[in-house]
Amino acid sequence: MTYTYTLADPRVESALSGMFAASGNDDAVAARTFARGFAAMTFEEQIAAAAEIYMPISADGGKLLYNLVRAARPATVVEFGTSYGISTLYLAAAVRDNGAGHVITTEYSKEKIDAARRTxxxxxxxxxITVLEGDARETLAGADAGFVLLDGWKELCLPVLRLLEPRLAPGTTIVADDVNLPNLRPYLDYVRDPANGYHSVTFPTEDGMEISCRL
Structure with missing residues (x-):
């Protein structure tokens, strides 16, 4: 029996290991960024200041995403927050190995988009992979999604979900990363309330992932 496993492709392995290694500087870069008064910056200034920060999912989180997409076999995967493309590679590898499907990913930073496209x-x-440049609250308007990853700016995860919500079919899987961050709380409160049409479970990856099913 033959099968494909794109995560074992040397090109993919090399890209992931290189980006994970580079992300080891995130804490130092973030410390310098916050020292410059990050909270007082405009949104565009914050995006520019964070351009060197990878903000990756964990390796185990990436493997989980790969398995979920392989199992769900969605026609379209929508990702909010490309950054440098670590999570996108896991999603795209799963789509490739499924033999069908496409990843639509969104990013505001032109610098990150250019780097991700090269990768x-x-x-x-x-x-x-299709990369949409700009504010996801605009670029994803009208998008259909069979699987959703929300890993962009945490304050925007709920607005992006609500934007996609009218076109989410029952059974659609939605994953949000970094459940321990306080600014993700409004999103978590929303998807954890069955009255809003979701069933959620927290998966204990490094930063915690909230996996929700559209009811």
Whole structure:
């Protein structure tokens, strides 16, 4: 029996290991950023200040995403928050190995978009990835999604979910990363309330992932 496992492709392995290694500087870069008065910056200034921060999911979180997408076999995966493309590679590898589907990912930072697109081309996965540049609350308007990853700015996770919500079919999986961050609380309160049409469970990856099913 033959099968494909794109995460074992040397190009993908090399890209992921390199970006995870580079993300080891995130804490130091973030400390310098916050020292410059991050909270007082405009949204555009915050985006520019965070351009060097990878903000990755954990490796185990990436593997979980791969398995979930392989199992769900969605026609379209929507990702809010490309950053440098670590999580996107896991999603795209799963789509490639499913033999069908596409990843639509969104990012505001032009610097990060350029770097991510280079990586997608170098790994040979650019044909299953579309990168939308700009505010996800605008670029994702009207998008259909069979699987959703919310890993952008935490304050925007709930607005992005509400934007996608009218077109989410029952059974759609929605994953949000970094459940321990306080600014994700409004989102968590929303999806953890069955009255809003979701069933949720927290999965104990490094930063915690909230996995919700659209009812």
């Amino acid at each position: 997608f081309a170098e790994t040979g996965l650019d044909d299953v």
